[in-house]
Amino acid sequence: EAQVTQNPRYLITVTGKKLTVTCSQNMNHEYMSWYRQDPGLGLRQIYYSMNVEVTDKGDVPEGYKVSRKEKRNFPLILESPSPNQTSLYFCASRTDLATYEQYFGPGTRLTVT
Amino acid sequence: AQSVAQPEDQVNVAEGNPLTVKCTYSVSGNPYLFWYVQYPNRGLQFLLKYITGDNLVKGSYGFEAEFNKSQTSFHLKKPSALVSDSALYFCAVRSGNTGKLIFGQGTTLQVKP
Numbered sequence: 001e002a003q004v005t006q007n008p009r010y011l012i013t014v015t016g017k018k019l020t021v022t023c024s025q026n027m028n029h030e031y032m033s034w035y036r037q038d039p040g041l042g043l044r045q046i047y048y049s050m051n052v053e054v055t056d057k058g059d060v061p062e063g064y065k066v067s068r069k070e071k072r073n074f075p076l077i078l079e080s081p082s083p084n085q086t087s088l089y090f091c092a093s094r095t096d097l098a099t100y101e102q103y104f105g106p107g108t109r110l111t112v113t
Numbered sequence: 114a115q116s117v118a119q120p121e122d123q124v125n126v127a128e129g130n131p132l133t134v135k136c137t138y139s140v141s142g143n144p145y146l147f148w149y150v151q152y153p154n155r156g157l158q159f160l161l162k163y164i165t166g167d168n169l170v171k172g173s174y175g176f177e178a179e180f181n182k183s184q185t186s187f188h189l190k191k192p193s194a195l196v197s198d199s200a201l202y203f204c205a206v207r208s209g210n211t212g213k214l215i216f217g218q219g220t221t222l223q224v225k226p
Contacts, residue, residue, distance in 0.1 A: 033213070092157075097210075104156035
């Protein structure tokens, strides 16, 4: 089944404790991205990647890092999480930049205390 | 700057009645517009898109959307609502050369039996 998976689905952590949210897709997509969803703000793009070893900042990249060493994986790293990073995070992928339809993962709900 | 607005936080409709979820946009150049739906505890699912051509676009689950260039709107519609249509709906516009999607803040659709 074609899908985007994320782990963990739920995470409660403390300020400053490094964490990684994994994202993997099995559709051989070139383009992957991370969004955060906050009430009243919709989804905002954090980082995106057009292909392996090619990443770039989205609208709200502060406090986040990403890497794209393999085509299928696009982990989101929070080196020193803070409470304002409490949010619902979605990974998304699509075939390439020219494709319009995106596939979203199930989401990771992160709480930073 | 490109933007999308969904003026209603919530829309309530009785089952069997027609529904409309509103979206207006502001873009430079030709707009590429999308609707996504999010069911509880799930990622976003693609419903439909407008790229060019006919102003009435048909999508999944019986939904359609009407592109109106003069009113810069892209309202989502369905002739007869189902209780199972209850969900969070997002309008989005594709921005620039990075393929980023800019989302509206979302509209909760509540369909009552």
